[in-house]
Amino acid sequence: MFVAKRIFDLFALLVSCGLIGWSISLAVRGKKIDIRPIAGFEAMDEAIGRAAEMGKPLHFTPGFGGLVAATFAGLEALGYIAKKAAEYDVRLIVTVSQPETYAVTEQVERQAYLEAGKPESFRPEDCRFISPDQWAYASGVVGVLNREKVASNIMIGQFAAEALILAEAGNTVGAVQIAGTTNAYQIPFFVVACDYVILGDEMFAAGAHFAKNQVHLGSLRGEDLVKVICIGLIVVGAILTTFGNKTLSDLMAK
Amino acid sequence: MHLAKRTIPVAIAFVCGIIQVVDYFFKIESVNTWAQEIRSWVSIVAIFALGLGAVNVLRVHLKKVRQAPSESLNSILLLITFLVTISIGLTAGQSSKPYKFIFDYIIVPTGSAIFSLLAFYIGTAAYRAFRAKNAEAAILLVTGCIVMLGKVPLGEKIIPFAPKWTTWIMEVLNVGGQRGVMIAGAIGFVAVSLRIIIGLERRTYGVD
Numbered sequence: 001m002f003v004a005k006r007i008f009d010l011f012a013l014l015v016s017c018g019l020i021g022w023s024i025s026l027a028v029r030g031k032k033i034d035i036r037p038i039a040g041f042e043a044m045d046e047a048i049g050r051a052a053e054m055g056k057p058l059h060f061t062p063g064f065g066g067l068v069a070a071t072f073a074g075l076e077a078l079g080y081i082a083k084k085a086a087e088y089d090v091r092l093i094v095t096v097s098q099p100e101t102y103a104v105t106e107q108v109e110r111q112a113y114l115e116a117g118k119p120e121s122f123r124p125e126d127c128r129f130i131s132p133d134q135w136a137y138a139s140g141v142v143g144v145l146n147r148e149k150v151a152s153n154i155m156i157g158q159f160a161a162e163a164l165i166l167a168e169a170g171n172t173v174g175a176v177q178i179a180g181t182t183n184a185y186q187i188p189f190f191v192v193a194c195d196y197v198i199l200g201d202e203m204f205a206a207g208a209h210f211a212k213n214q215v216h217l218g219s220l221r222g223e224d225l226v227k228v229i230c231i232g233l234i235v236v237g238a239i240l241t242t243f244g245n246k247t248l249s250d251l252m253a254k
Numbered sequence: 255m256h257l258a259k260r261t262i263p264v265a266i267a268f269v270c271g272i273i274q275v276v277d278y279f280f281k282i283e284s285v286n287t288w289a290q291e292i293r294s295w296v297s298i299v300a301i302f303a304l305g306l307g308a309v310n311v312l313r314v315h316l317k318k319v320r321q322a323p324s325e326s327l328n329s330i331l332l333l334i335t336f337l338v339t340i341s342i343g344l345t346a347g348q349s350s351k352p353y354k355f356i357f358d359y360i361i362v363p364t365g366s367a368i369f370s371l372l373a374f375y376i377g378t379a380a381y382r383a384f385r386a387k388n389a390e391a392a393i394l395l396v397t398g399c400i401v402m403l404g405k406v407p408l409g410e411k412i413i414p415f416a417p418k419w420t421t422w423i424m425e426v427l428n429v430g431g432q433r434g435v436m437i438a439g440a441i442g443f444v445a446v447s448l449r450i451i452i453g454l455e456r457r458t459y460g461v462d
Contacts, residue, residue, distance in 0.1 A: 001280055001281060001282070002279065002280060002281070003278070003279055003280065003281055006278070006279050009279070010279045013275075013444065016441065016444050017444065017448050020444070020445050020448055021448065021452075024449075024454065066300075068443075069442060069443040069446035069447060070439075070443075072446050072450070072455065073442070073446065096307075098300075099300055099303035099304040099305075099306065099307040100299065100300050100303040102303065102306060102307050102310065103303045103306055124310075124313070125310075125313055125314045125317055127310070128310065128311075128314055129306070129307035129308075129310040129311055132304070132307075133361070133365065134365075135364070135365035135366075135368035135369055136361075136364075136365070136368075138368055139364075139368045143328070161369070161372065164372060164375045164376065164379060165368070165371055165372060165375055167379075168375040168378060168379060182435070182436075182439035182442065182443075184431075184432040184435040184436055184439075185432075187435065189379065191383075192379045192380070192382060192383035193379050193382075199435070200434075200435040200438050200439050200442075201435075201438035201439050201441065201442040203442070204442035204445060204446060215449065215454045219445045219448075219449060220445075222445065223438075223441045223442060223445050226441045226444075227437075227438060227441060230437055230441070
C-alpha cells in the first residue's frame, strides 16, 4: 500500500503539518507572536518612496516559476507593494513569465488597488505577460527595466539562471533593488547585484510582516518548530554517523 | 459571489491537493489514476491562461503602437512575429518546415544569445562583489579567488593547494549552506501548500 522508501517522508510531512496547523490555531486564538525585522521587507517602503519622489515607475516580478510556493510568497509581497503604490500614485509595472501566474498576479494587483480605494488607478497594461520561455522572459524584463527607467526593482519569487541578468539590468539603470528567492543557486547572484536580499525562507514571512496576519504568524512559528526538529535530527545524525551508528539514517531511508 | 470566488476554489484546491499527496505516498490505483488526470488538467488550464497572456501581449503592444507609432518599432516587430508564428503554427502545424525554421534559426539562437550574456554579467557582478570593503567582503574575495584558481588548470601552478581547498570549500562550506537554505525553503513550501489546501491563503484566491 505504501510507496517504498516514502514512509518516513509521510511521517515527517504529517508531523510538520501538525505543528504548523497547531501553531496557526494558537495564533488565531490570540497567542502573541513576534517576528524579527527583515531588512528586505523593511526596505520596501523606501523603494516605493524612492519611485514616488523620482516620479519614475516601480517594477515587480514574481520570477520565472509557475504557481509554486515561492511565487505565492512573491504575490503576498506584491499585494502590499501594489496597495502602497496605489496610495502614493506610483506607477507599478509587473512582469510575469508563466500564463497561470499572470492570471493570479493580475487578480492580486487589482484587489490591492481596490483595497487602497483606487480601483480606477489600476492599469491592466502595466501587468505584463512576457513569455513562458526563460530567455524571452529575461530579455523582455531587461527591456522593460531599460525603457521605463525604473526607480526601484523588486524581484521576489522563483528565479533560475535568468536571476543575474535581471539583477544586473536593474543595477545598470540605477534602480534600488530588493530580491528574494528560495533557489539556493541564485541567492549569491542576488547578494552581489542587489541592495537588499530576502534569503530563502524569509520570503514566506511576507504575509506575517506586512499584514500582521495571524494565520501567517502562526504558520511562521510552526515552520520554526519544524526547523528546530530538523536541526536536532542533523546534530544527532552527525554524532551517530561519526561513531558508526546508522540507526537514524536507516530509519530515514524507510 | 462568496461561493464562486472562495468556497468552490477552496474545495477544488483541497480535493486536488489531498489526491496529489495520497498519490505520492500510497499505491492506490484509483487515486493514482485521478492524480494523473488532475496533472493533465493543469496543462489544460494553463493553455486557457496562455490565451489570457496572449491577449495581454496584444493589448500592451497595440496600445503602444496606437499612442506613438514612430517610437514603437519593437512593438510592431513583436506583433508581426507573434501573428506570423501563430498563423504558421495553426495552418502548417508544429512539425512543418517553416515552423521548425522559426524555432531552430530564430528562437533557439536568440535564447542562446541572451543566456551567453550571463558570462559577462557574472564578470561585472564579481568585479563589484570582490571589493574588500569590510571583513565579510574580504572573506568573500579570498574564497572567490581560491575557488577560481582551483577550477582552472593554471591555478594549480600558481597556488598548488588551490584545487584541494576548492573541493573542500565547494563540498563542505557551500553544500552545508545550500542545504540549510533548501531545508528551510522546503518547510516554507509545506506551510504555504498546507495554507492553500485548507483555504487559509486568501490572496491566492484574489480576496483579502
